[in-house]
Amino acid sequence: MSEGSVPNGTLTGTARVxxxxxxxxxxxxTLLVLNLQVPEHEPGHLLRALGxxxxxxxxxxxSFTTIGVVWMNHHTFFGRLRRIDHVLRWxxxxxxxxxxxVPFPTIVVxxxxxxxxxxxxxxxxxxxxxxxxxxxxxxxPMWRQLEKRPEMLVxxxxxxxxxxxxxxxxxxxxxxTVTIGIGFLSPVTALVLYLLVSTFYGISTKGWSSPTGxxxxxx
Amino acid sequence: MSEGSVPNGTLTGTARVxxxxxxxxxxxxTLLVLNLQVPEHEPGHLLRALGxxxxxxxxxxxSFTTIGVVWMNHHTFFGRLRRIDHVLRWxxxxxxxxxxxVPFPTIVVxxxxxxxxxxxxxxxxxxxxxxxxxxxxxxxPMWRQLEKRPEMLVxxxxxxxxxxxxxxxxxxxxxxTVTIGIGFLSPVTALVLYLLVSTFYGISTKGWSSPTGxxxxxx
Amino acid sequence: MSEGSVPNGTLTGTARVxxxxxxxxxxxxTLLVLNLQVPEHEPGHLLRALGxxxxxxxxxxxSFTTIGVVWMNHHTFFGRLRRIDHVLRWxxxxxxxxxxxVPFPTIVVxxxxxxxxxxxxxxxxxxxxxxxxxxxxxxxPMWRQLEKRPEMLVxxxxxxxxxxxxxxxxxxxxxxTVTIGIGFLSPVTALVLYLLVSTFYGISTKGWSSPTGxxxxxx
Amino acid sequence: MSEGSVPNGTLTGTARVxxxxxxxxxxxxTLLVLNLQVPEHEPGHLLRALGxxxxxxxxxxxSFTTIGVVWMNHHTFFGRLRRIDHVLRWxxxxxxxxxxxVPFPTIVVxxxxxxxxxxxxxxxxxxxxxxxxxxxxxxxPMWRQLEKRPEMLVxxxxxxxxxxxxxxxxxxxxxxTVTIGIGFLSPVTALVLYLLVSTFYGISTKGWSSPTGxxxxxx
Numbered sequence: 001m002s003e004g005s006v007p008n009g010t011l012t013g014t015a016r017v018x019x020x021x022x023x024x025x026x027x028x029x030t031l032l033v034l035n036l037q038v039p040e041h042e043p044g045h046l047l048r049a050l051g052x053x054x055x056x057x058x059x060x061x062x063s064f065t066t067i068g069v070v071w072m073n074h075h076t077f078f079g080r081l082r083r084i085d086h087v088l089r090w091x092x093x094x095x096x097x098x099x100x101x102v103p104f105p106t107i108v109v110x111x112x113x114x115x116x117x118x119x120x121x122x123x124x125x126x127x128x129x130x131x132x133x134x135x136x137x138x139x140x141p142m143w144r145q146l147e148k149r150p151e152m153l154v155x156x157x158x159x160x161x162x163x164x165x166x167x168x169x170x171x172x173x174x175x176x177t178v179t180i181g182i183g184f185l186s187p188v189t190a191l192v193l194y195l196l197v198s199t200f201y202g203i204s205t206k207g208w209s210s211p212t213g214x215x216x217x218x219x
Numbered sequence: 220m221s222e223g224s225v226p227n228g229t230l231t232g233t234a235r236v237x238x239x240x241x242x243x244x245x246x247x248x249t250l251l252v253l254n255l256q257v258p259e260h261e262p263g264h265l266l267r268a269l270g271x272x273x274x275x276x277x278x279x280x281x282s283f284t285t286i287g288v289v290w291m292n293h294h295t296f297f298g299r300l301r302r303i304d305h306v307l308r309w310x311x312x313x314x315x316x317x318x319x320x321v322p323f324p325t326i327v328v329x330x331x332x333x334x335x336x337x338x339x340x341x342x343x344x345x346x347x348x349x350x351x352x353x354x355x356x357x358x359x360p361m362w363r364q365l366e367k368r369p370e371m372l373v374x375x376x377x378x379x380x381x382x383x384x385x386x387x388x389x390x391x392x393x394x395x396t397v398t399i400g401i402g403f404l405s406p407v408t409a410l411v412l413y414l415l416v417s418t419f420y421g422i423s424t425k426g427w428s429s430p431t432g433x434x435x436x437x438x
Numbered sequence: 439m440s441e442g443s444v445p446n447g448t449l450t451g452t453a454r455v456x457x458x459x460x461x462x463x464x465x466x467x468t469l470l471v472l473n474l475q476v477p478e479h480e481p482g483h484l485l486r487a488l489g490x491x492x493x494x495x496x497x498x499x500x501s502f503t504t505i506g507v508v509w510m511n512h513h514t515f516f517g518r519l520r521r522i523d524h525v526l527r528w529x530x531x532x533x534x535x536x537x538x539x540v541p542f543p544t545i546v547v548x549x550x551x552x553x554x555x556x557x558x559x560x561x562x563x564x565x566x567x568x569x570x571x572x573x574x575x576x577x578x579p580m581w582r583q584l585e586k587r588p589e590m591l592v593x594x595x596x597x598x599x600x601x602x603x604x605x606x607x608x609x610x611x612x613x614x615t616v617t618i619g620i621g622f623l624s625p626v627t628a629l630v631l632y633l634l635v636s637t638f639y640g641i642s643t644k645g646w647s648s649p650t651g652x653x654x655x656x657x
Numbered sequence: 658m659s660e661g662s663v664p665n666g667t668l669t670g671t672a673r674v675x676x677x678x679x680x681x682x683x684x685x686x687t688l689l690v691l692n693l694q695v696p697e698h699e700p701g702h703l704l705r706a707l708g709x710x711x712x713x714x715x716x717x718x719x720s721f722t723t724i725g726v727v728w729m730n731h732h733t734f735f736g737r738l739r740r741i742d743h744v745l746r747w748x749x750x751x752x753x754x755x756x757x758x759v760p761f762p763t764i765v766v767x768x769x770x771x772x773x774x775x776x777x778x779x780x781x782x783x784x785x786x787x788x789x790x791x792x793x794x795x796x797x798p799m800w801r802q803l804e805k806r807p808e809m810l811v812x813x814x815x816x817x818x819x820x821x822x823x824x825x826x827x828x829x830x831x832x833x834t835v836t837i838g839i840g841f842l843s844p845v846t847a848l849v850l851y852l853l854v855s856t857f858y859g860i861s862t863k864g865w866s867s868p869t870g871x872x873x874x875x876x
Contacts, residue, residue, distance in 0.1 A: 016675060016732050018235060023683030026242030027465075029319065030250065031687065036323040038330055046331060046339035050346065064319070068312045075235050090859060093725045100686065100721070104693040111695055112703060120703035127707065202309060237454060245461030246684075248538065249469065255542040257549055265550060265558035269565065283538070287531045294454050421528060456673060464680030467757065468688065474761040476768055484769060484777035488784065502757070506750045513673050640747060 011083035011152060017092060018078050024096045025074070028103065029067045032060055035107045055113035055188070062195040063106040069202040070099055070135060077142070083152050091142045098135030105131045113187060125183030125190045132176035132194070139169035172201075230302035230371060236311060237297050243315045244293070247322065248286045251279055254326045274332035274407070281414040282325040288421040289318055289354060296361070302371050310361045317354030324350045332406060344402030344409045351395035351413070358388035391420075449521035449590060455530060456516050462534045463512070466541065467505045470498055473545045493551035493626070500633040501544040507640040508537055508573060515580070521590050529580045536573030543569045551625060563621030563628045570614035570632070577607035610639075668740035668809060674749060675735050681753045682731070685760065686724045689717055692764045712770035712845070719852040720763040726859040727756055727792060734799070740809050748799045755792030762788045770844060782840030782847045789833035789851070796826035829858075 036056060041049035074095075084092075105128035112124040143166035146152055150159045175197050183190035255275060260268035293314075303311075324347040331343040362385035365371055369378045394416050402409035474494060479487035512533075522530075543566035550562040581604035584590055588597045613635050621628035693713060698706035731752075741749075762785035769781040800823035803809055807816045832854050840847035 012732075012736060016679060016735075019238065019676065020679045020683050020728060020732075022235060022239045023242055023680055024687050026239050027246055027684055027687040028690070029315070030243050030246040031690070033247070033250070033319055033322050034253070034691070036320075038327050041339075043336040044338050046327075046335060046342045050327075050342070064316055065312075068315075071239060072308060072312075075231075075239075078235075079231060089729060093722075093729075093859070096686070096725075097721055100690055101693075103690050108695050108703075108707075116703060117700040119701050120698075123703045123707070202312070238457065241454060241458045242461055245458050246465055248534070249462050249465040252466070252469070252538055252541050253472070255539075257546050260558075262555040263557045265546070265554060265561045269546075269561070283535055284531075287534075290458060291527060291531075294450075294458075297454075298450060421531070457676065460673060460677045461680055464677055465684055467753070468681050468684040471685070471688070471757055471760050472691070474758075476765050479777075481774040482776045484765075484773060484780045488765075488780070502754055503750075506753075509677060510746060510750075513669075513677075516673075517669060640750070 011085050014078055014081050014084045017084055017089060021074060021078075021092060021096060022071075024100055025067060025071045028100050029064060029071070031103050032063050032067075032106060035103060035110060036060060053110070053114055055191070056110040058188075058191055058195065059106045059110040059113075062191055062198065063102050065195060065202060066132070066198040067099060067102060069198045070095075072202060073139075077139075080154055080157060081146075081152055082154050085145070085149060085152060087145050088142060088152070091138045091145065095135060095138040095142070098131060098138065101131045101134065109187070109191060113191070118187075121187035122184050125187045126180045128194065129176045129180035129183065129190075132179070133173055136169060136172040136176060139172075140166055143169065230304050233297055233300050233303045236303055236308060240293060240297075240311060240315060241290075243319055244286060244290045247319050248283060248290070250322050251282050251286075251325060254322060254329060255279060272329070272333055274410070275329040277407075277410055277414065278325045278329040278332075281410055281417065282321050284414060284421060285351070285417040286318060286321060288417045289314075291421060292358075296358075299373055299376060300365075300371055301373050304364070304368060304371060306364050307361060307371070310357045310364065314354060314357040314361070317350060317357065320350045320353065328406070328410060332410070337406075340406035341403050344406045345399045347413070348395045348399035348402065348409075351398070352392055355388060355391040355395060358391075359385055362388065449523050452516055452519050452522045455522055455527060459512055459516075459530060459534060460509075462538055463505060463509045466538050467502060467509070469541050470501050470505075470544060473541060473548060474498060491548070491552055493629070494548040496626075496629055496633065497544045497548040497551075500629055500636065501540050503633060503640060504570070504636040505537060505540060507636045508533075510640060511577075515577075518592055518595060519584075519590055520592050523583070523587060523590060525583050526580060526590070529576045529583065533573060533576040533580070536569060536576065539569045539572065547625070547629060551629070556625075559625035560622050563625045564618045566632070567614045567618035567621065567628075570617070571611055574607060574610040574614060577610075578604055581607065668742050671735055671738050671741045674741055674746060678731060678735075678749060678753060679728075681757055682724060682728045685757050686721060686728070688760050689720050689724075689763060692760060692767060693717060710767070710771055712848070713767040715845075715848055715852065716763045716767040716770075719848055719855065720759050722852060722859060723789070723855040724756060724759060726855045727752075729859060730796075734796075737811055737814060738803075738809055739811050742802070742806060742809060744802050745799060745809070748795045748802065752792060752795040752799070755788060755795065758788045758791065766844070766848060770848070775844075778844035779841050782844045783837045785851065786833045786837035786840065786847075789836070790830055793826060793829040793833060796829075797823055800826065 039049040039053050105124070109121075109124040109128050112120040116124065143162050146162035147159045147166065150157070150162060153162065175193075179190045179193050179197075182193060258268040258272055324343070328340075328343040328347050331339040335343065362381050365381035366378045366385065369376070369381060372381065394412075398409045398412050398416075401412060477487040477491050543562065547559075547562040547566050550558040554562065581600050584600035585597045585604065588595070588600060591600065613631075617628045617631050617635075620631060696706040696710050762781070766778075766781040766785050769777040773781065800819050803819035804816045804823065807814070807819060810819065832850075836847045836850050836854075839850060
C-alpha cells in the first residue's frame with residue numbers, strides 16, 4: 001500500500017474525516033433494513049407472520065437509534081475540532097469499526113429472540129453488548145488525545161475541557177456492560193434497555209455546560 | 220455513549236445534517252435494487268419469469284419516486300434553514316427512520332402481489348401505507364419547531380411562513396391513510412396511486428408562493 | 439408528503455444535487471460486488487468453481503466501468519452549471535433511476551451466461567441494453583433544458599453550447615440499441631462491447647472543444 | 658452515454674473526486690459486515706456456532722483495516738493535490754475498482770478457512786492477494802502522472818517529490834505478492850500477515866519527510 005508522508009504530529013483539516021465517517025454511519029444505519037425479511041408463511045397468514053417477528057422490529061429500533069445517537073455525538077465532537085492528527089484519525093477508524101459491526105449482533109439478537117433457545121438469546125444479547133462497548137470505548141482515547149494536544153480544539157477550549165469530557169464515555173461503557181448482565185436474566189428487557197438508553201441520550205443531550213459559558217458551536 | 224455538550228437551545232450549522240441525510244436517502248433509494256431478484260425459472264423461460272414479477276418493478280418505481288420526492292422536499296426544507304437545533308435534528312432522524320424502512324414494505328408488497336393471497340396483498344399494502352405515514356408525519360413537528368424558533372430560518376422568513384408550511388404535511392399523511400383503505404379493495408390500484416401521487420408531487424412542486432414574494436432559494 | 443414552495447422557475451445551487459448523485463452512483467458501483475458470490479463446489483475445487491463463473495467478472499467489469507464513466511460525465515455536466523431548476527433536478531433523478539437499476543441486469547446477464555440457455559442469455563443481454571438506454575436517454579432532456587434556460591450555465595456558455603452537447607447523448611443511445619441486436623447473435627460479444635465502449639468513452643473523453651476556446655472547468 | 662468536453666489536459670478541482678471516492682470506500686468498508694452471517698446451529702449452541710466462524714472475524718478485521726488504511730493514504734494523496742486531470746481521475750477509478758472488490762475475496766477466504774479443504778484455502782488466500790495487488794498497483798501510475806504534471810501538486814511540491822513517493826507503492830505490491838506465496842504454506846498465517854501489515858501501515862504512517870521540510874498539509 002502506498003503511504004503518504006504525514007508525520008504523526010501533523011494536523012490536517014477535518015472535512016474529509018467527517019465526510020467519510022458520515023458515509024460509514026449513514027450506510028450502517030440504512031443497511032439495518034436488510035435484516036427485515038419477509039418471513040415464510042402460509043398463504044393468507046402474512047399478518048401473523050409479520051407479527052411473529054416483533055423482536056426484529058425492536059432490535060431494528062434499538063440499533064437505529066443507537067447509531068443515530070452515535071452520529072449526533074460524532075457531529076458534536078467534530079464541531080469542537082479545528083484540526084485532526086493521525087492518532088485521532090486512527091481511533092476514529094476504530095470507532096467506525098465498532099459502529100459498522102452493529103447489523104451483525106442486531107440480526108443475531110432478533111433471530112434468537114424469535115427462534116432460539118433462552119440460552120441462545122442470552123449469548124446474542126451479550127454479543128450485542130460487546131459491540132456496544134466496542135463503539136463506546138474509542139471515545140476515551142479520542143478525548144485523551146485532545147487533552148494531550150488541545151491545539152486541535154476550536155479556540156476557547158483547552159485541556160481541562162477535554163479531560164472533563166473524557167469521563168463522559170464511561171457511563172455508556174457501564175450501561176452496555178451492565179446490560180450484558182441483565183440479558184442473562186431477560187434478553188428482551190436488555191434490548192428494551194438499549195433502546196431506552198439511546199433514546200434518552202438522543203433526546204436529552206444537554207450534557208455539561210461548555211467551559212467558557214458560551215457554546216463553541218454557536219456561530 | 221459519550222455525549223457532547225450542546226444544550227438543546229444551541230444552534231449549529233446544517234451542513235453535516237444535510238450530508239448525513241443525503242447519505243441515508245441515497246443509500247435507501249439504491250438498496251431498492253436488491254429487491255429485484257432473478258426469479259427461478261426453467262431454462263429458456265427467462266423472459267416469462269421476468270414478466271411474471273411485474274409487481275416488483277411497479278413497487279420499485281413507486282418506492283424510488285417516493286424517496287426521490289422526499290429527498291427533493293428535504294432539499295427544499297433545508298434550503299430554508301440557516302441553523303438547526305437539537306429538536307430538529309432529532310425529528311430529522313425520525314424522518315430518516317421512516318425513509319430507511321421503505322425497502323421492507325416494498326419487497327413485502329411486491330412478493331405478495333406476485334405470490335400471495337388477496338388477503339396478504341391487502342396486509343402488505345397496509346404495511347406500505349404505514350411506512351408512508353411514518354415518513355410524512357415528522358414534517359409536522361419539524362415545521363412546528365421552526366414556528367417556535369424562527370431564528371433558524373433564513374432571513375426574510377418568519378413564524379407565519381412556518382405555520383403555513385406545516386399544514387402541507389397533512390395532504391401526504393391523508394393520501395397514505397386513504398390509500399391503505401383503497402388497498403383493501405384493490406392492492407394494485409393502491410400501489411399505482413402511490414406511484415402517481417409521488418410523481419405528481421415531484422413534477423409539480425409549485426407549492427405556496429413564498430411569503431415575501433421573492434424566493435429565498437434565489438441567490 | 440410535505441412540499442416546499444420552490445416554483446418550477448426557481449434556481450438553486452447544485453451542491454446538494456451533486457452530493458446526492460455522487461452518493462447514489464458510489465453506492466451502485468459498490469453494490470455490484472454483492473453479485474460476486476462464492477459458487478457451490480466440491481471440496482478442493484474452489485479454483486475450478488471460481489473459473490467457471492468468468493462471465494460474472496466480465497459483467498462486473500462492464501457495469502463498473504459504465505457507472506464510472508456515467509459518473510465522470512455527470513461530474514463534467516455539473517461542472518458546467520451554476521444553478522439548477524426543478525426540471526433538471528427531476529431528470530437527474532430519472533438518470534439516477536437508470537443508473538441504480540444496473541446491478542439487476544448485471545446479475546441477470548452473468549447468471550444466464552453461466553447457467554442459462556442461449557435464448558435466456560439473449561433476453562438477459564437485451565435487458566442490459568434496455569437499462570443502458572434508460573441511463574443514456576435522460577441526458578437529452580437535461581441538455582435541452584439548459585438550451586431553454588442558459589442562465590443555469592456558467593458564464594461564457596450559452597444555448598448554442600447546450601444544443602451541440604445535446605446531440606452527444608445519441609451515440610450512447612445508439613450503441614446500446616445496436617448492442618441489444620448483437621446480443622441476439624452473441625451475448626458474450628455484446629457484453630464485451632459494453633465493456634469496450636465504456637472504457638473507450640472513459641479513457642478518451644476528449645469531446646467537442648468548448649465553445650469559447652477556454653475550458654470553463656479551468657480555474 | 659453523453660460526453661462532456663473536458664480535454665485530457667484540462668484540470669478540475671478535486672472536491673467531487675474525493676467525495677465520490679470517500680463514498681465508495683465508506684460503502685465497501687461497511688458492506689463487509691454483510692459477510693458476518695448467523696451460522697446454522699442446533700438450539701442452545703449459538704455460542705459454539707459463533708466461535709466456529711472465527712476466520713470470518715479475522716478476515717473482517719483484515720479487510721476493514723486494509724480499506725481504512727487505503728482511505729487514509731487516499732486522504733493524504735489528495736491533500737497534496739490542488740487539481741486533477743483526466744488520467745488521474747481514470748486511475749483513481751481503477752483504484753476504486755480494486756477497493757470495491759475486497760468483500761469478494763474476504764468472504765471466499767473466510768468461507769474456505771471454515772469449511773474448505775486446505776487446497777481451497779490456498780486458492781482463496783491467493784485470490785485475496787490478487788485483489789490486494791489490484792488496489793496497490795494504481796498508486797504507481799497516479800504518482801507518475803503527478804511527476805509528469807507537477808502543476809497538479811500544491812505549491813512547494815514538485816516532480817522530485819512525486820518520483821520519490823512513487824517508489825512507495827512497491828513495498829505494498831511486494832507484501833501482497835509474497836503473502837500469496839506464504840498462503841500456500843499456511844493460509845491463516847497469510848491472513849494474519851495481511852492484518853498486521855495494514856495495522857502497521859495505519860499506525861505508523863510516518864513515511865518519508867516532506868521535501869520542503871514543512872508539511873504541505875499543515876495549514
